[in-house]
Amino acid sequence: xxxxxxxxxxxxxxxxxxxxxxxxxxxxxxxxxxxxxxxxxxxxxxxxxxxxxxxxxxxxxxxxxxxxxxxxxxxxxxxxxxxxxxxxxxxxxxxxxxxxxxxxxxxxxxxxxxxxxxxxxxxxxxxxxxxxxxxxxxxxxxxxxxxxxxxxxxxxxxxxxxxxxxxxxxxxxxxxxxxxxxxxxxxxxxxxxxxxxxxxxxxxxxxxxxxxxxxxxxxxxxxxxxxxxxxxxxxxxxxxxxxxxxxxxxxxxxxxxxxxxxxxxxxxxxxxxxxxxxxxxxxxxxxxxxxxxxxxxxxxxxxxxxxxxxxxxxxxxxxxxxxxxxxxxxxxxxxxxxxxxxxxxxxxxxxxxxxxxxxxxxxxxxxxxxxxxxxxxxxxxxxxxxxxxxxxxxxxxxxxxxxxxxxxxxxxxxxxxxxxxxxxxxxxxxxxxxxxxxxxxxxxxxxxxxxxxxxxxxxxxxxxxxxxxxxxxxxxxxxxxxxxxxxxxxxxxxxxxxxxxxxxxxxxxxxxxxxxxxxxxxxxxxxxxxxxxxxxxxxxxxxxxxxxxxxxxxxxxxxxxxxxxxxxxxxxxxxxxxxxxxxxxxxxxxxxxxxxxxxxxxxxxxxxxxxxxxxxxxxxxxxx
Numbered sequence: 014x015x016x017x018x019x020x021x022x023x024x025x026x027x028x029x030x031x032x033x034x035x036x037x038x039x040x041x042x043x044x045x046x047x048x049x050x051x052x053x054x055x056x057x058x059x060x061x062x063x064x065x066x067x068x069x070x071x072x073x074x075x076x077x078x079x080x081x082x083x084x085x086x087x088x089x090x091x092x093x094x095x096x097x098x099x100x101x102x103x104x105x106x107x108x109x110x111x112x113x114x115x116x117x118x119x120x121x122x123x124x125x126x127x128x129x130x131x132x133x134x135x136x137x138x139x140x141x142x143x144x145x146x147x148x149x150x151x152x153x154x155x156x157x158x159x160x161x162x163x164x165x166x167x168x169x170x171x172x173x174x175x176x177x178x179x180x181x182x183x184x185x186x187x188x189x190x191x192x193x194x195x196x197x198x199x200x201x202x203x204x205x206x207x208x209x210x211x212x213x214x215x216x217x218x219x220x221x222x223x224x225x226x227x228x229x230x231x232x233x234x235x236x237x238x239x240x241x242x243x244x245x246x247x248x249x250x251x252x253x254x255x256x257x258x259x260x261x262x263x264x265x266x267x268x269x270x271x272x273x274x275x276x277x278x279x280x281x282x283x284x285x286x287x288x289x290x291x292x293x294x295x296x297x298x299x300x301x302x303x304x305x306x307x308x309x310x311x312x313x314x315x316x317x318x319x320x321x322x323x324x325x326x327x328x329x330x331x332x333x334x335x336x337x338x339x340x341x342x343x344x345x346x347x348x349x350x351x352x353x354x355x356x357x358x359x360x361x362x363x364x365x366x367x368x369x370x371x372x373x374x375x376x377x378x379x380x381x382x383x384x385x386x387x388x389x390x391x392x393x394x395x396x397x398x399x400x401x402x403x404x405x406x407x408x409x410x411x412x413x414x415x416x417x418x419x420x421x422x423x424x425x426x427x428x429x430x431x432x433x434x435x436x437x438x439x440x441x442x443x444x445x446x447x448x449x450x451x452x453x454x455x456x457x458x459x460x461x462x463x464x465x466x467x468x469x470x471x472x473x474x475x476x477x478x479x480x481x482x483x484x485x486x487x488x489x490x491x492x493x494x495x496x497x498x499x500x501x502x503x504x505x506x507x508x509x510x511x512x513x514x515x516x517x518x519x520x521x522x523x524x525x526x527x528x529x530x531x532x533x534x535x536x537x538x539x540x541x542x543x544x545x546x547x548x549x550x551x552x553x554x555x556x557x558x559x560x561x562x563x564x565x566x567x568x569x570x571x572x573x574x575x576x577x578x579x580x581x582x583x584x585x586x587x588x589x590x591x592x593x594x595x596x597x598x599x600x601x602x603x604x605x606x607x608x609x610x611x612x613x614x615x616x617x618x619x620x621x622x623x624x625x626x627x628x629x630x631x632x633x634x635x636x637x
Contacts, residue, residue, distance in 0.1 A: 017061040023636040025054040030629045033170075038621035050082045054101055071107035076100070101125070114150040132561055132579050133592040134424055135613065135628065137168040154188035171617055171624045172424055173210035180204040194228030194238075205249075205398055209426075212402050217249015219398060234265040247397050256280040269300040283366040283397075283436065288318035306333045312352075320363040327352030341460045348453040356445045362386075366436045369395075372407070372421040373430045374583075375546030375557050379518060382439045383415040383486025389438035392419065392427075397434065401426060407433075410587060413551060414517030415486050423583060423590055424617075446480040447487065464501055470494045490515035503530030523547040536567040555585035572601040591618040605636040 029050040036043050055077045063069040078101035102124045110116035121143045128136045144161030160182050167175040184200040200222050207215040222244040229237045239261040247253045262274040275294040281287070296310030308331040316323040329350040336343045370378050387409050392401045401407055406425035410418040419435060421427040457468035472492040479487065496509040511522040526544040533539050543560040561579040568574055575598040583590040593616040600609045613628040 014064055015061065016063075016066070017059055019057065019059055021056070021058040021636065023054075023056040023634050025052075025056060025632060025634040027052045027054065027632045028630065030627075032627045034625045035171075036623040044086070046084070046086045048082070048084045052078050052081075052101065054078045067110070067112050069107060069109050070111070071105060074102075074104045076102040115148065117145060117147045119145050131423075131429065132577075133581055133594050133615065133617075134172070135170045135615065135626075139166040139168075140164070152189065154186065154190075156187075157183075157185045159183045170615055170626050173212070175426070176206070176208040178206040194226050196226045197224070199223040199225075203398075207250075207399055212405065215250040215398075215400060217247060217251070217398070219245065219247045219396070221245045234267075236265060237263050245396075250400055251284070251391075251393065251397050253283040253397055254281065271298045272296070273298065281367070286319050286364045286366050288316060288366075291315045304335045307331070308333075318363070320360060321356055321358040323354065323356045325352055325354040341458055344455075344457045344459075346453070346455040350451045350453075351448070353448045354446070356441075358441060358443045358445075361440050361443060362438055363441065364389075364436070364438050366434075368435045368437075369432060370419060370435060371430060371432050372419065372427055374421070374423070375522075375524060375544075375548070377513075377518070377520060377522075377548065377550075378419050379412065380417045380419065380435060380437065382437075382441070383417075383488075383517075384440040385415075385417045386438045386440070387411065387417060389436075390417075390419075391436040393434050393436075395432050395434060399426070401433070408587065412518050414488075416488070416518055420588075423581075423592075424619075442481050444481045446478075447476050448478045449487075450475045450477060464499065466498045468494075468496050468498075486517065488515055488517045490517075504528065518550070520548055520550045522549070533564075537564065539564050553586045555588065556582070557584075558582045569601075571603055572599070574599050589618070589620045592616070607634045607636075608632070 027050070029048070031046075031048040033046040034043060035045075055075075057075050057077075059073040061071055061073070063071075100123070103121065104124070105119075105121040107119045108116065109119070123141045125137065125139050128138060130136055140163065142161060142163035144159060144163075146157065146159040149156045161179075163177075163179050163181070165177040167177070169175070180203065182202045184198075186198040188196050190196070200220075202218065202220050204218045205216065222242075224242040226240045227237060228240075229235055239259075241257075241259045243255070243257040243259075245253075245255045257277065257279040259277040260275070263271065264273070265271045273294075273296050275292075277290070277292045279288075279290045281290070292312070292314045294310055294312045296308060298306065298308045300306050308329075310329050312325075312327050312329070314323075314325040327350060329348065331348040332346065334343075334345040365382060368381055370380075372378055390403070390409055392403075392407050393399060394401075402425075403409060404422065406422055406427050408418075408420045408422060410420060412418055417437075419433075421429070421431075427433060452471075452473045454471040455469070457466060459466045470493070472490075474488065474490050476487050476489060491514045492511070493514075494509060494511045496507065498507040499505065505526075505528045507524075507526045509522075509524040511520075511524075513520050513522070524544070524546050527541070528543075529541050531539045531541075540563045541561070544557075545559075546555075546557040548555040559579070559581045562577065564576045566574045566576075575596070577594075577596040577598075579592070579594045581590070581592040594614065596611070596613045598609070598611045601607065609632045611628075611630050613626075615626045615628075617624045
């Protein structure tokens with residue numbers, strides 16, 4: 014028996030128009046592209062069930078679209094496209110035996126969304142996915158599985174289009190045995206494809222196993238042992254394997270004293286490089302007073318790699334102090350780390366793999382080692398499934414002293430603040446032994462519940478003893494940072510000055526950021542966001558500016574007008590980028606009828622390349 018209920022219907026008339034112009038330094042001609050889209054969408058929503066709602070129920074949304082789209086491109090060779098489509102979006106979500114301890118969910122989904130990445134780049138994402146999940150639970154535990162097939166096409170302004178395909182299978186088993194503690198087993202398999210115009214196709218498959226157990230005893234002090242076994246293999250564009258075992262033991266002796274022990278073992282291989290790592294940390298944390306906490310730890314590390322072996326032992330001590338002083342809170346901290354490290358290499362050339370870095374605008378990111386062969390650098394995302402392209406997604410910059418900087422390309426596939434993994438080859442002495450001493454001093458003063466803050470931090474790095482390090486680069490530095498921040502209601506201001514005194518890459522940096530929200534009237538609100546970064550290196554100056562403003566005005570209870578503008582400038586010896594973006598949005602809702610119109614203008618100068626884009630869209634919807 015089929016039960017079906019129509020919940021909502023609507024008819025939408027839509028129009029999109031886009032005009033783009035490009036003038037590239039590599040070509041004497043001007044390239045133009047235009048797109049015109051008409052669509053008439055009949056939207057309908059249903060909910061229903063088969064036999065009985067508790068047996069099989071579902072929600073179904075359809076957007077039936079006689080859609081006409083015309084694309085034209087003017088360049089050396091003209092290209093014109095005209096195509097029709099008849100189903101713009103759909104979603105189907107069902108639950109089978111939803112009130113039983115066993116059952117399944119089945120779903121299909123296709124939709125389009127427009128995103129503004131970093132505000133200055135519009136992306137249109139067409140997604141198509143389908144899948145099924147199952148569940149089973151009894152007194153012994155629970156079992157969940159899922160399979161999903163997804164496909165995404167990303168159309169980017171001023172950048173090449175991208176295409177992603179993934180077939181993912183997930184499996185989770187969670188036994189219910191209190192005597193074993195809390196245990197979980199996860200497995201995931203993914204077949205993936207990454208396509209981008211002008212970049213080599215990337216495809217492969219990954220398998221991940223993750224076994225986790227948490228065992229606790231002594232209800233009063235909650236002593237615990239966390240165990241994890243992880244295995245991951247990746248084949249295709251970049252072959253790698255990773256087996257990791259970790260143990261973390263925490264033994265509180267009282268409310269003020271705790272002993273902790275952490276051990277990890279990993280066996281990794283990336284392409285033809287293999288390594289085995291062991292790390293052991295034994296420490297104690299003690300709270301002498303309510304405001305004073307001390308942490309002492311001993312550590313040892315051993316690494317056996319294809320081209321070198323490395324051993325390290327160290328001792329670290331951290332002190333943290335917190336005190337309320339009238340309307341202010343004073344925080345003081347000091348940390349010191351002493352270590353001795355020895356490296357033995359089979360040759361003068363070794364391969365470093367999976368070195369983690371976070372690429373953020375306005376921050377200098379330097380590889381850990383010097384004497385790098387820049388032609389050997391490979392940058393990937395954190396799980397290795399995407400290999401980024403040099404000068405498209407990131408830049409390699411050689412600095413004074415033999416160090417190498419990695420910087421993301423604005424508008425590329427690496428987003429601001431993203432973590433990446435870097436592989437590279439370097440030249441060093443076959444034998445190296447050194448001791449290092451690092452100190453970290455920090456203080457802050459917060460007034461009126463963090464509305465006003467002043468802070469200072471100093472990091473130092475020294476090498477008291479170095480043996481056999483004629484080719485190896487060890488950087489000594491003093492990194493001092495002063496800053497203040499003010500937060501009041503809808504406004505915040507931050508200013509920082511950093512003085513990085515180094516024997517290799519000294520620099521000075523000024524960083525400012527401002528944010529303010531202002532109710533200009535009972536119906537209007539203005540929001541301003543801006544930041545400025547100035548970095549002065551020995552041979553280069555870098556200046557980054559960005560300002561964005563948004564104004565929302567409620568013309569009536571049913572009508573809204575929105576204005577957004579933004580400007581961005583990245584200026585330096587190796588960077589010359591300007592972005593401008595303006596948006597106007599008008600939306601009105603009159604009961605069953607709604608109307609929306611949007612215009613967006615984007616302009617970019619990148620060195621001697623010039624790009625401009627106009628986008629206009631309207632939508633009229635009638636519900637019934």
